[in-house]
Amino acid sequence: MVVCTNEGSILAANRLAAKLLGRDPDQLVGGDVYKLIPGFPRRNGTVRPNENDEVASCDSPANTLGESQLSIETVATQLETADGPLLSIILRQQDESNATEALHRQAEFEQFLSNLSANFINLEPERVDSEITAGLCTLAEVMGLDRVSIAVIDGSGELAVAHSWAQPGTLEFPARNLQAILPWLAQRIRAGEPVFAGAPEELPQEALAEKRHMASFGLKSSMVLPLRVGGTLIGAMACSRIRVCREWNTATISRFQAVAHVFADTLARKQADEKLQRAYIEIHALKEQLELENSYLRQEIKLEQSHHAVVGNSAAMREVLKKAEQVAGTDSTVLVLGETGTGKELIARTIHEMSGRCRKSMVKANCAALPSTLIESELFGREKGAYTGALAREVGRFELADQSTIFLDEIGEIPIEAQAKLLRVLQEGEFERLGCSKTIKVNVRVIAASNCDLLAMVSEGKFREDLYYRLNVFPILVPPLRERLEDIPALVWHILNEMAPRMGRKIEGVHAGTMSAFQRYSWPGNIRELRNVIERNLILSTGQIFRAELLEMNSQQHHELRHLNEVECEYFRNVLQAKGWRIRGKGGAAETLGLKATTLEAKLKKLGISRPI
Numbered sequence: 001m002v003v004c005t006n007e008g009s010i011l012a013a014n015r016l017a018a019k020l021l022g023r024d025p026d027q028l029v030g031g032d033v034y035k036l037i038p039g040f041p042r043r044n045g046t047v048r049p050n051e052n053d054e055v056a057s058c059d060s061p062a063n064t065l066g067e068s069q070l071s072i073e074t075v076a077t078q079l080e081t082a083d084g085p086l087l088s089i090i091l092r093q094q095d096e097s098n099a100t101e102a103l104h105r106q107a108e109f110e111q112f113l114s115n116l117s118a119n120f121i122n123l124e125p126e127r128v129d130s131e132i133t134a135g136l137c138t139l140a141e142v143m144g145l146d147r148v149s150i151a152v153i154d155g156s157g158e159l160a161v162a163h164s165w166a167q168p169g170t171l172e173f174p175a176r177n178l179q180a181i182l183p184w185l186a187q188r189i190r191a192g193e194p195v196f197a198g199a200p201e202e203l204p205q206e207a208l209a210e211k212r213h214m215a216s217f218g219l220k221s222s223m224v225l226p227l228r229v230g231g232t233l234i235g236a237m238a239c240s241r242i243r244v245c246r247e248w249n250t251a252t253i254s255r256f257q258a259v260a261h262v263f264a265d266t267l268a269r270k271q272a273d274e275k276l277q278r279a280y281i282e283i284h285a286l287k288e289q290l291e292l293e294n295s296y297l298r299q300e301i302k303l304e305q306s307h308h309a310v311v312g313n314s315a316a317m318r319e320v321l322k323k324a325e326q327v328a329g330t331d332s333t334v335l336v337l338g339e340t341g342t343g344k345e346l347i348a349r350t351i352h353e354m355s356g357r358c359r360k361s362m363v364k365a366n367c368a369a370l371p372s373t374l375i376e377s378e379l380f381g382r383e384k385g386a387y388t389g390a391l392a393r394e395v396g397r398f399e400l401a402d403q404s405t406i407f408l409d410e411i412g413e414i415p416i417e418a419q420a421k422l423l424r425v426l427q428e429g430e431f432e433r434l435g436c437s438k439t440i441k442v443n444v445r446v447i448a449a450s451n452c453d454l455l456a457m458v459s460e461g462k463f464r465e466d467l468y469y470r471l472n473v474f475p476i477l478v479p480p481l482r483e484r485l486e487d488i489p490a491l492v493w494h495i496l497n498e499m500a501p502r503m504g505r506k507i508e509g510v511h512a513g514t515m516s517a518f519q520r521y522s523w524p525g526n527i528r529e530l531r532n533v534i535e536r537n538l539i540l541s542t543g544q545i546f547r548a549e550l551l552e553m554n555s556q557q558h559h560e561l562r563h564l565n566e567v568e569c570e571y572f573r574n575v576l577q578a579k580g581w582r583i584r585g586k587g588g589a590a591e592t593l594g595l596k597a598t599t600l601e602a603k604l605k606k607l608g609i610s611r612p613i
Helices: 015-020 096-119 125-143 183-190 208-217 250-304 315-328 344-353 375-380 416-428 454-459 465-471 485-499 512-520 526-540 551-555 564-578 589-593 597-607
Strands: 002-005 010-013 056-059 071-081 084-093 147-153 159-166 195-197 221-229 232-241 334-337 363-366 405-409 430-432 439-441 445-450 474-477
Touching: 015 084, 096 125, 096 250, 125 147, 125 159, 125 250, 147 250, 159 183, 159 232, 183 195, 183 208, 183 221, 183 232, 221 250, 232 250, 315 344, 315 474, 334 344, 344 405, 344 445, 375 416, 416 430, 416 465, 454 465, 485 512, 485 526, 526 564, 564 589, 564 597, 589 597
Parallel strands: 334 445, 334 474, 363 405, 405 445
Antiparallel strands: 002 010, 002 084, 056 071, 071 084, 147 159, 147 232, 195 221, 221 232, 430 439
């Protein structure tokens, strides 16, 4: 036996110990036990020697009598004395049976490590979790553990237990956020520092939660090793003993580190594969979204044209634009009211373009143009086979407008049976596709428009009262053109500058009589009517000064309605005469009318229109 201080200074040694170390007892006193016994682990305040633990074996140096080196084993016990703690080390020569057992344990561990590594080669990602749990079970059996756990850093940066195994009757490690329940330990792990505790009292004073945890679970000894891959910390592995204390000597730590390295590599590969799969899913979703947006934009591009700014500086329009600017920076629902043709959609686009959602396109749904039987499918989507004729899955307008704005034009035309589902989207931001029970959550800003008296429709039972008040958060009334006549000159020039180049015309001025007539007219069709009048007169007039006859237009209000064919014949003849009866080619009548040449020729044949001889 050798008695020494915790620092390793030998105080006393008996003759048997001296003989095993190849020294006289007097020669040992004052020596360093760590130099004399190379395999004996150095005490650093985090390791506690215990009896009944795995002994440390080493080769002793050759003694002075020329004896061959001996294989010895040590068992250390801490003694509490009046002068302070001392260390009692029992040395004994390792016999053949002990040496054989140690070799057997080493071979068993190496076989386990080899099998563990082989199990994770080319392992499918979905089997990794179950194989890690099985590996923890085998590790506990081979290394004599009662509980072993692996914590990983999740997507939010928190440390949480992902895998755990415990002996029957032993509580597993709680699968919760380690930072919350064991803050000192979590800090050590994040710093990449291993933690060894032969007993709860060996932990520092600041590790109060960790001491209480060990005591409440009956843990005698614990060890925590960081899991690193390529210098990046991904988690930690914790090993515990409950039945007896254990000394974490150098040989034991080395074995656990080898196992931790295998687990770390496996978890890193799994995380990389999951990240790759998420990227594939995200790319697929983005591709699908882009395809849908592209398809939608192709359908809507003719409606947008080039008029992205509101034209007009009247007091009425300045008030409208002021309200639009006030509400644009919020996500509040907007209800745009006004007569048909006043430019309600343009106000909606202006609000969208001034909002934080302008990075994505505004999605439009004209409720009046959608069949009542299909409006729910158009707005919320459908699954394949949801109804007869649903041959493919279709994403609805609300799903397409996620993180953007949806413009619901003519909201008063939406069927009463679809209004409840619309109300749910407005209130909770969720819905289900037709034929699917899965709830879809979206973040959509809603701008609705109507030329109807919605409040009157509510009293008539044609529009839900709760939906009306949910839509009427921030109403904006767009004035009719007759209330902003001072804006007509700017509107006329804006429309002329847009249309004339497309028709191959160059307009340098507007006849004073025409502009005066435009400002006297009441414009029941508002800006839409103004555009149609300008387009028609651009076709009929010649020269660089734009002229328009409004007397004929006014008198038409008092004439009897003519047959549609008469109106078409007159319109087509005027266009053909303006184009010199040239149908095909650039600048031809077909291009001006926005029709295919073959379609126009078929219409002319049907109406009996032919070029005069």
